[in-house]
Amino acid sequence: MEKLVSSWGNNVKALPHNYIFPPELRPGNNLKISFTTNIPVIDLSELENHHHRFQTIQKIIKASEEFGFFQVINHGVDINLMKETRKVMKELFEMGDEYKQKLYSEDPLKPCRLYTSRPTYATDDNLHLWRDSFIHPCHPLDQWQHLWPQNPTKYREYVGACSVEVKKLASRMLRLISEGVGLECEYFEKGGLSGSMLVSLNHYPACPEPSLTLGVSKHSDPNLVTILLQDYVSGLQVLHNGQWIAVEPLPDAFLVNVGFQLQIISNGRLQCCDHRVVTNSSDARTTAAFFVAPLDDSFIEPAQAFIDEYHPPLFKSFKYKDFRSYYIAEKGDTEVVMESFLA
Ligand SMILES: O=C(O)CCC(=O)C(=O)O
Numbered sequence: 001m002e003k004l005v006s007s008w009g010n011n012v013k014a015l016p017h018n019y020i021f022p023p024e025l026r027p028g029n030n031l032k033i034s035f036t037t038n039i040p041v042i043d044l045s046e047l048e049n050h051h052h053r054f055q056t057i058q059k060i061i062k063a064s065e066e067f068g069f070f071q072v073i074n075h076g077v078d079i080n081l082m083k084e085t086r087k088v089m090k091e092l093f094e095m096g097d098e099y100k101q102k103l104y105s106e107d108p109l110k111p112c113r114l115y116t117s118r119p120t121y122a123t124d125d126n127l128h129l130w131r132d133s134f135i136h137p138c139h140p141l142d143q144w145q146h147l148w149p150q151n152p153t154k155y156r157e158y159v160g161a162c163s164v165e166v167k168k169l170a171s172r173m174l175r176l177i178s179e180g181v182g183l184e185c186e187y188f189e190k191g192g193l194s195g196s197m198l199v200s201l202n203h204y205p206a207c208p209e210p211s212l213t214l215g216v217s218k219h220s221d222p223n224l225v226t227i228l229l230q231d232y233v234s235g236l237q238v239l240h241n242g243q244w245i246a247v248e249p250l251p252d253a254f255l256v257n258v259g260f261q262l263q264i265i266s267n268g269r270l271q272c273c274d275h276r277v278v279t280n281s282s283d284a285r286t287t288a289a290f291f292v293a294p295l296d297d298s299f300i301e302p303a304q305a306f307i308d309e310y311h312p313p314l315f316k317s318f319k320y321k322d323f324r325s326y327y328i329a330e331k332g333d334t335e336v337v338m339e340s341f342l343a
């Protein structure tokens, strides 16, 4: 498969010209950032202790206000399931080219497909990302699982079990966030606000010239909340107060990040945050991003709880599918997307 980076990336000593980013967008010297400033790590087992419950919820809110990102440990998802899921994800990208060709598609309407760079690769300009991605819906499981690949043989079993657990974790995080900001506990379970979940398995092969390219360029996630399963290889960077900070990969943790919809519903109190992925020359990195999103016809607007005479709505009301189409058309440009949904 000459298009997939996982098929040819290991055989090149220099980047093809259409993978070299313009100087102002390259990671350059920011390739290796120490983990001195790090995003908060929150221990969810503290919620069981009623003395610490309130403080833990406040930590979640503070992290969502200041960083838009945090990691959770002792989250209740079986560590062995996480390990097996990571293994089966890696196996998928190691399958032979002939098999990967069957999964590959440039049709954005195909629900389950392997692509390279961006979903819009076929019509993209001449600048590609150093990643392959396998994407498909994963909630409700029985509606989608039969469309997933049967090879690797344990793919459906582990990715299915992990999806169920991640969806439960996402619902738990959304209930805690609701409690922390004074929304009714089930707020995000109504109106289809968290009714869908898509998983994107990202594979970033080792790269010959990591300072010149990116695995994913700067963006904020268009959905409600994203839960990321990482391995031990670093690569994710978050823009915080104008500086890129590197996220330390904690293999037993899940990373949680605020999407555009959570920012809009909270009337700007919680912040989505720009992030990107850098590559490295020694190790491939494989991650699973679980995007919890509203249903297409869900109606999105700032919740009444955040609005009073001193706090007018900062954003318009819209249907989620209109936001999503606009986000895709504008290639996820944060400023342009935000601007056009301001009240
Ligand atoms: O792979 C990662 O670390 C993050 C990927 C990401 O930001 C995304 O898929 O939206």
Ligand SMILES: [Fe+2]
Pocket: 219, 220, 221, 275
């Ligand atoms: Fe993202």
